[in-house]
Amino acid sequence: MKKRIYTVLISTIMVVLLQSCNNDDDTVSLPDLNNEISIDGTIYSIAGPGILQSYGENSDGSFDRDIEIFAEDLFVEFDLNTPSVTGVSEGTYTFSATREAVTFFSVEIDNNSDIFYSPQLGTVVVSVNGDTTTVTFNLTAQDGTAIRGQWNGTLQ
Secondary structure (H helix, E strand, O other): OHHHHHHHHHHHHHHHHHHHOOOOOOOOOOOOOOOEEEEOOEEEEOOOOEEEEEEEEOOOOOEEEEEEEEOOOOEEEEEEEEOOOOOOOOEEEEEOOOOOOOEEEEEEEEOOOOOEEOOOEEEEEEEEEOOEEEEEEEEEOOOOOEEEEEEEEOEO
16 A cells, blocks of 8 residues: 555656646747847847849859848848759758859848958858748847848849
């Protein structure tokens, strides 16, 4: 009988402990960003036109394409290397100091005043649905600043 009570007691304690671990109060919920950029938690609009610049073929056979976003308060440029002869290929682009397919060579974020970042860590995800291009990015600047966001629009 004592063994049975001991087993029930231990089981009850384990259930209580496991249930208390379900919700971690230390997690921070980040807002969904749509035509916005979050720089170290401060959110800025990047609603504005997107321009696709083509700079030719790289030595590895990939193509140098820049997506430039001209928002009211910020300029954002993604220097991408894509395998596509025309446009930008869908995919997840990671940083590379050399020009290789499906990598980004640089990202610049500038407001011509007090904000300038050129992160070299993270990912830039490009997806295309009809005429709409979506650029979703999760980056870290050299000083550790977290930069994430998303832009949707038609590239000109």
